Amino acid sequence: xxxxxxxxxxxxxAHCLIHRAARRAPEPLxxxxxxEWLADFAERRGGLSRLRFxxxxxxxxxxxxxxxxxxxxxxxxxPLGNGYLVGDGGxxxxxxxxxxxxxxxxxxxxxxxxxxxxLSSRFNKVSTGPLEAREIKSPPHRxxxxxxxxxxxxxxxxxxxxxxxxxxxxxxxxxVQGTRxxxxxxxxxxxxxxxxxxxGGPGSGFxxxxxFYPSLAIHMGEKGVATVxxxxxxxxxxxxxxxxxxxxGSSRLDEGALRLxxxxxxxxxxxxxxxxxxxxxxxxxxxxxxxx
Amino acid sequence: MSLQTLKVLEAFLDNPxxxxxxxxxxxxxxxxxxxxYPILLRLEAAGWFVSRWESIDxxxxxxxxxxxxxxxxxxLRRAGEVFASFNRGVLA
Numbered sequence: 001x002x003x004x005x006x007x008x009x010x011x012x013x014a015h016c017l018i019h020r021a022a023r024r025a026p027e028p029l030x031x032x033x034x035x036e037w038l039a040d041f042a043e044r045r046g047g048l049s050r051l052r053f054x055x056x057x058x059x060x061x062x063x064x065x066x067x068x069x070x071x072x073x074x075x076x077x078x079p080l081g082n083g084y085l086v087g088d089g090g091x092x093x094x095x096x097x098x099x100x101x102x103x104x105x106x107x108x109x110x111x112x113x114x115x116x117x118x119l120s121s122r123f124n125k126v127s128t129g130p131l132e133a134r135e136i137k138s139p140p141h142r143x144x145x146x147x148x149x150x151x152x153x154x155x156x157x158x159x160x161x162x163x164x165x166x167x168x169x170x171x172x173x174x175x176v177q178g179t180r181x182x183x184x185x186x187x188x189x190x191x192x193x194x195x196x197x198x199x200g201g202p203g204s205g206f207x208x209x210x211x212f213y214p215s216l217a218i219h220m221g222e223k224g225v226a227t228v229x230x231x232x233x234x235x236x237x238x239x240x241x242x243x244x245x246x247x248x249g250s251s252r253l254d255e256g257a258l259r260l261x262x263x264x265x266x267x268x269x270x271x272x273x274x275x276x277x278x279x280x281x282x283x284x285x286x287x288x289x290x291x292x
Numbered sequence: 293m294s295l296q297t298l299k300v301l302e303a304f305l306d307n308p309x310x311x312x313x314x315x316x317x318x319x320x321x322x323x324x325x326x327x328x329y330p331i332l333l334r335l336e337a338a339g340w341f342v343s344r345w346e347s348i349d350x351x352x353x354x355x356x357x358x359x360x361x362x363x364x365x366x367x368l369r370r371a372g373e374v375f376a377s378f379n380r381g382v383l384a
Contacts (some may be wrong), residue, residue: 033361035330038313039356040325052324059326064333199376201305204365208309225306269372275342287306291316 010047019291021057027067029090033061079283199282200232203269211262213288214252225287226257234277236268245283257286293374296327300335301371304363311360313346332361340367 018041022034037057044050058099079255233239242261244254270277296320299321304312312320318328346358363371 029333035356036314037325037329037359040313040318042355043313043315044300054328056325057329059360060329063326063330067330067334100309197376198373204309204368206309209307280362285306 003197010051012048014041017019017054018057021054021061024065025059026065029064036148065271086190087128092128146251159207196275198243198272200236200269200271201282202264203267206264207260209256209286210290212256212263213258217250217252217256218290221290222248222250222253223288223290224250224253225252227283227285228257229283230261231269231279231281232268232270233279234270236266236270238262238265239279240267248288253288257290260286293361294331296321296323297331297335298374299323300328300331301340301374302357304361305368306372308363308368311344311362313326313358313360317361330364335367339364340370 013037018035018037022037024029024030025033037053041050041053044053225246226244226248228242229245230238230242231240238261242258244258247254248257271280271282272278298318300317300323303317303320304310306320314325314328314332314362317323317332318325323331332341332343336343340363341361342364346360348357350356
């Protein structure tokens with residue numbers, strides 16, 4: 001009874017937090033975020049998880065409001081990072097991260113400059129003293145004992161001659177004349193050309209896993225992720241049978257994954273090299289997950 | 293691109309045709325709501341995702357509508373490129 005009352009109290013408090021967080025979001029997001037968050041909130045189990053969700057929504061509102069305040073997100077931003085460089089409209093010129101970086105770099109430069117100035121002034125003080133001529137005496141001659149002759153042991157070393165290694169026949173006239181030949185240096189290895197390779201994957205029109213979820217597996221509540229390896233030609237069609245690289249642990253689901261991979265032939269994105277589609281083999285994952 | 297954004301994209305790339313709610317994305321990649329929703333909105337604003345309301349009647353279903361997110365063709369291509377740049381020479 002007590003725990004139920006506690007849960008209701010937590011739920012009420014969390015609802016209140018979500019409502020307030022959503023209302024603080026910039027227009028036109030408040031209604032949308034409130035409904036979306038309440039729907040996702042309903043799927044959370046446990047009082048602590050729900051409370052964390054609600055607190056997270058408050059944090060999310062702050063982030064969203066800050067991002068929307070910094071720039072017109074939809075028009076100019078890239079999702080690759082939080083940094084913005086906005087020149088007009090009263091927005092900050094640099095993001096906080098860039099400003100911090102510039103500040104740290106500036107401090108480093110100032111310290112280095114200070115050290116350089118300090119060292120050079122000290123050096124100048126030393127070097128600007130009165131010049132005086134001094135006679136430098138040569139070091140006294142020391143009689144050194146002769147070193148004993150090195151002991152050289154002769155060991156015969158057999159060096160196998162590789163068949164692949166070309167033999168270089170020396171010109172007998174050189175041997176007669178006693179001229180010394182420079183050893184031939186090996187030619188440098190050719191520099192490998194850099195190819196911009198973009199790996200393919202399931203593309204648009206690729207079938208849904210729901211259509212290939214084996215009914216018996218659904219009945220038995222089986223779920224899992226299979227890694228399937230496919231070989232695809234430049235038109236996104238399979239050119240060999242797909243294989244299971246990592247099993248789901250269920251032969252039924254693995255079969256379903258293979259059938260899905262085959263059915264997707266023609267809907268794969270081909271791997272490209274420098275923008276040109278090429279034949280390639282690559283793995284991708286298929287998740288069978290039971291919802292509801 | 294942050295690690296959390298990559299995790300969100302990975303959840304969608306498992307089945308690119310899937311439509312996922314924020315709760316489902318959370319279940320898959322365990323990202324806190326304070327980080328997850330800004331990422332979803334950011335990716336939607338950049339055209340990588342589109343979202344729509346779940347087509348149910350909340351009063352008859354007894355619960356609010358969920359907001360479902362899906363990768364756009366652009367998002368699918370760009371996300372594939374991002375992951376390919378990580379996997380280049382390893383998986384291919």
